Amino acid sequence: xITIHHLGVSQSDRIVWLMEELGLPYALxxxxxxxxxxxxxxxxxxxxxxxxxxxxxxxxxxxxAAICEYVSQRYGxxxxxxxxxxxxxxxxxxxxxxxxxxxxxxxxxxxxNAASGGQPQANPISTGVLKRREDGYYRYLxxxxxxxxxxxxxxxxxxxxxxxxxLTSLSRFxxxxxxxxxxxxxxxxxxxxxxxxVKAMAIAGPTATKPSK
Amino acid sequence: xITIHHLGVSQSDRIVWLMEELGLPYALxxxxxxxxxxxxxxxxxxxxxxxxxxxxxxxxxxxxAAICEYVSQRYGxxxxxxxxxxxxxxxxxxxxxxxxxxxxxxxxxxxxNAASGGQPQANPISTGVLKRREDGYYRYLxxxxxxxxxxxxxxxxxxxxxxxxxLTSLSRFxxxxxxxxxxxxxxxxxxxxxxxxVKAMAIAGPTATKPSK
Numbered sequence: 108x109i110t111i112h113h114l115g116v117s118q119s120d121r122i123v124w125l126m127e128e129l130g131l132p133y134a135l136x137x138x139x140x141x142x143x144x145x146x147x148x149x150x151x152x153x154x155x156x157x158x159x160x161x162x163x164x165x166x167x168x169x170x171x172a173a174i175c176e177y178v179s180q181r182y183g184x185x186x187x188x189x190x191x192x193x194x195x196x197x198x199x200x201x202x203x204x205x206x207x208x209x210x211x212x213x214x215x216x217x218x219x220n221a222a223s224g225g226q227p228q229a230n231p232i233s234t235g236v237l238k239r240r241e242d243g244y245y246r247y248l249x250x251x252x253x254x255x256x257x258x259x260x261x262x263x264x265x266x267x268x269x270x271x272x273x274l275t276s277l278s279r280f281x282x283x284x285x286x287x288x289x290x291x292x293x294x295x296x297x298x299x300x301x302x303x304x305v306k307a308m309a310i311a312g313p314t315a316t317k318p319s320k
Numbered sequence: 321x322i323t324i325h326h327l328g329v330s331q332s333d334r335i336v337w338l339m340e341e342l343g344l345p346y347a348l349x350x351x352x353x354x355x356x357x358x359x360x361x362x363x364x365x366x367x368x369x370x371x372x373x374x375x376x377x378x379x380x381x382x383x384x385a386a387i388c389e390y391v392s393q394r395y396g397x398x399x400x401x402x403x404x405x406x407x408x409x410x411x412x413x414x415x416x417x418x419x420x421x422x423x424x425x426x427x428x429x430x431x432x433n434a435a436s437g438g439q440p441q442a443n444p445i446s447t448g449v450l451k452r453r454e455d456g457y458y459r460y461l462x463x464x465x466x467x468x469x470x471x472x473x474x475x476x477x478x479x480x481x482x483x484x485x486x487l488t489s490l491s492r493f494x495x496x497x498x499x500x501x502x503x504x505x506x507x508x509x510x511x512x513x514x515x516x517x518v519k520a521m522a523i524a525g526p527t528a529t530k531p532s533k
Binding site: 153154155156157166168169170172173176177180181185191196197200201203204207208210211212214215216217218219220221222223224230231232233237240243244246247250 | 366367368369370379381382383385386389390393394398404409410413414416417420421423424425427428429430431432433434435436437443444445446450453456457459460463
């Protein structure tokens with residue numbers, strides 16, 4: 108059985124959602140942050156020390172998109188993936204990488220603001236070149252969702268599991284908001300009503316807490 | 321036939337390398353940077369305005385890893401991919417995302433340094449939290465290459481095409497060097513001798529120039 112090593116308030120809530128969508132069994136091991144940082148026992152799980160991490164027998168696998176694809180293919184008969192012969196295969200591939208690109212800009216803006224010497228407002232680097240690049244990713248998402256109910260086309264896929272964190276939880280930490288993107292807003296409204304999503308967020312979402320037992 | 325829209329000195333040289341490895345025909349359309357930036361005709365290719373971009377009939381596809389997987393599956397019979405039933409499938413998935421993670425830290429360091437108000441040295445954000453996270457990705461790569469000749473296991477794959485840019489060209493722009501990573505250094509020495517790589521770099525690598533005709 109797959110164990111999800113869940114770091115409290117992190118991208119690892121995606122993997123709980125994925126398992127609930129696929130109806131697969133899993134064990135959840137919860138790690139609380141200490142002073143905002145992952146605790147040593149979490150960092151020791153994987154050499155890259157990032158979240159999420161799953162274990163499956165001897166396998167230790169990090170990276171949300173890799174975990175989603177691995178679980179979908181090995182345990183879900185590819186049900187939440189898109190096969191190479193499908194017309195929307197390129198869209199699926201693209202949006203499996205969207206989240207990491209957006210997070211690159213998110214981290215860059217945080218870094219620029221933190222490095223700018225205590226100025227109360229965002230640094231011009233953040234509001235200039237980084238915002239332009241970040242806006243490009245969101246502009247493309249908005250266009251896609253004008254044509255399709257889901258980000259990679261007609262069906263719900265791992266690509267939806269991947270991007271939603273960036274549209275919901277990341278804004279709690281200073282991520283870009285979606286107020287100016289009506290198609291993206293409507294999409295978030297629809298997706299967050301899915302029963303598997305509601306259940307997963309109750310278990311491991313940003314406002315969930317470690318089970319007491 | 322696939323057209324590679326090649327922005328001079330950019331990650332799009334990966335796609336030329338991929339096509340040479342697979343022995344596939346392609347057209348190359350070269351775009352020179354103006355004052356270091358992509359020209360307007362390049363930015364107009366795709367809503368996200370990133371490099372690389374390919375066109376294939378009506379399809380316009382951005383994102384290196386998406387392009388590599390698309391070409392390998394649709395035109396290369398999956399020859400440079402790893403199938404879900406193979407033992408090294410998780411490694412393949414992981415390292416198809418390594419490059420974007422590393423570039424997130426690269427952009428963040430650049431942003432922090434640029435935002436720090438003209439100090440001559442790297443900002444403490446860059447040398448602290450960002451370096452720790454970046455080092456985690458490289459530490460895992462070094463461990464993998466102690467066990468395997470290629471990054472995803474026994475065979476050359478798209479994952480090698482993806483990561484090499486970060487180990488070679490990115491250091492020209494301030495990316496992390498690999499001086500402290502002997503396995504990675506030996507790997508780069510081996511891979512860069514591949515005939516398809518040598519040919520691709522002569523056509524579109526960081527020291528190549530736009531054909532005169």
